[in-house]
Amino acid sequence: MSRSGAVRSPCVSVCALDENDICIGCQRTADEITRWSQMSDEERLQVMKLVIQREDEIAL
Incomplete structure (x- = not known):
């Protein structure tokens, strides 16, 4: 069982x-x-995938 909050904020x-x-x-x-502190680790991981995609788009 994973503990909530294991995925750290990218701030x-x-x-x-x-x-x-x-x-x-x-x-x-x-x-x-705004929602980060209420998200599950699974939701946070999905956001982190989006963050990586957005960073890749900026690098182009």
């Missing part, structure tokens, strides 16, 4: 939303940031 303390409502520091949406 890097650079908190500013871009025109698409995505944080320029951690690449999460405002909704994802």
Whole structure:
């Protein structure tokens, strides 16, 4: 049984939303940031996959 909160926040303390409502520091949406503490680890892992995709899009 996994403990809740095992997936750490990607926050890097650079908190500013871009025109698409995505944080320029951690690449999460405002909704994802707001709900993070209530998410299960499975939900957090899904968000982290989206974060990686968003980072890849910026790198292009």
